[in-house]
Amino acid sequence: MLKDKIALVTGASRGIGKEIALVLASQGADIILVDINESLLQSAAKEVESRGVKTLIIKADVSNSAEVEKMADQAYQHFGKIDILVNNAGITRDNLILRMKDEEWDQVLSVNLKGVFNCTKAVSRYMIKQRQGKIINIASVIGIAGNAGQSNYAASKAGVIAFTKSAAKEFSSRNINVNAIAPGFIQTDMTDGLKEDVKKQMLERIPLGRLGTSQDIANVVSFLVSPSADYITGQTVVVDGGMVM
Numbered sequence: 001m002l003k004d005k006i007a008l009v010t011g012a013s014r015g016i017g018k019e020i021a022l023v024l025a026s027q028g029a030d031i032i033l034v035d036i037n038e039s040l041l042q043s044a045a046k047e048v049e050s051r052g053v054k055t056l057i058i059k060a061d062v063s064n065s066a067e068v069e070k071m072a073d074q075a076y077q078h079f080g081k082i083d084i085l086v087n088n089a090g091i092t093r094d095n096l097i098l099r100m101k102d103e104e105w106d107q108v109l110s111v112n113l114k115g116v117f118n119c120t121k122a123v124s125r126y127m128i129k130q131r132q133g134k135i136i137n138i139a140s141v142i143g144i145a146g147n148a149g150q151s152n153y154a155a156s157k158a159g160v161i162a163f164t165k166s167a168a169k170e171f172s173s174r175n176i177n178v179n180a181i182a183p184g185f186i187q188t189d190m191t192d193g194l195k196e197d198v199k200k201q202m203l204e205r206i207p208l209g210r211l212g213t214s215q216d217i218a219n220v221v222s223f224l225v226s227p228s229a230d231y232i233t234g235q236t237v238v239v240d241g242g243m244v245m
């Protein structure tokens, strides 16, 4: 379904980003994998190539606008177009508000929110020329419901949801759809570090009775970038087993 499409995925060396790259590749898209972790990027790219598609790996920090400009330029020079952008790279630096350090606030906002702005700005230039594109931003249910100890993360993800709506309005006349996905509690390295009692409490709040998988998120990305979703823009799809409703 995505044959001849070029997709750029940030934070693609592991977790949800890697699974998104694999699922889009399974549908025929060539993949640009972007991450700060170069050795993991190479092994992720090998896995993606085993799906029979081409890949390009680019080491870039999404919070650094100069690196992101270079990234978009390199991707465009290599493939001649960019059809799909998945803004997935994200971090947590959890702390209670009274204990939160400036760096913890700034790092999370820089990667999670400014990173989405940087990549959207750099890649949308090419999409505007092409008069088509699909942008997917990975937000979080925490950006909708909030969470004690995650004020920085919640603010960044709420920002991503508002940014998604603004970008959808700005780019709609150029045939570019911009949507967000708000995952709930997904089993990855990001959540593996949580204490067992916290995980148990989370599980009790999920009506479908299980944690999400990276594939649960990647499947929704693959729908939103497909022609079946051409009339959807500015939306946030919650994928959380019913946790926040």
Ligand code: NAP
Residues within 6 Å of the ligand: 010, 011, 012, 013, 014, 015, 016, 017, 034, 035, 036, 037, 040, 060, 061, 062, 063, 088, 089, 090, 091, 111, 115, 138, 139, 140, 141, 182, 183, 184, 185, 186, 187, 188, 189, 190, 191
């Ligand atoms: P993860 O396993 O920690 O993977 C995140 C990836 O992003 C890592 O490869 C990381 O590189 C990369 N990254 C971090 N900072 C970066 C930067 N500045 N520039 C480029 N790449 C960077 O996380 P995940 O669980 O897959 O999460 C992916 C996205 O889903 C994030 O936006 C997260 O907020 C969101 N999300 C996750 C959950 C969940 O339950 N897991 C729930 C809701 C939303 P390193 O390997 O070097 O760290």
